[in-house]
Amino acid sequence: MVERAKTFQIFKWHYRSNDELNPYLLSSQGYECVDLNTLECIVCHNKVLFTTEEGNERPLDELLKELNNHEASCEYHGQIG
Secondary structure (H helix, E strand, O other), rough: OHHOOOOOOOOOOOOOOOOOHHHHHHHHHOOOEEEEEEEEEEOOOEEOOOEEEOOOOOOHHHHHHHHOOOOOOOOOOOOOO
C-alpha cells in the first residue's frame, strides 16, 4: 500500500475537494495514480478520472460510483463509501 500511496505525487494529483478521498484511503482500496488526476486499480484496472476534460473536478457522487466499479472478481470490489 505504501508504494501505491507514493504514486500520488504533487505534480500528478491535484484533487482537493474532499479530504476523505485522500491518497492513503485510495491506495488502500487498490488504486494508484497513473496520470494527472487519474487512478487505476492494480488488480482489475478500473480507471477513474477525477477531473473533466476542461479541468474541473467531478461531483463526489459520480466519483464514488466509479471508485466502487471494480470488477466483481476484484478483491477491492465495493469497498469505498
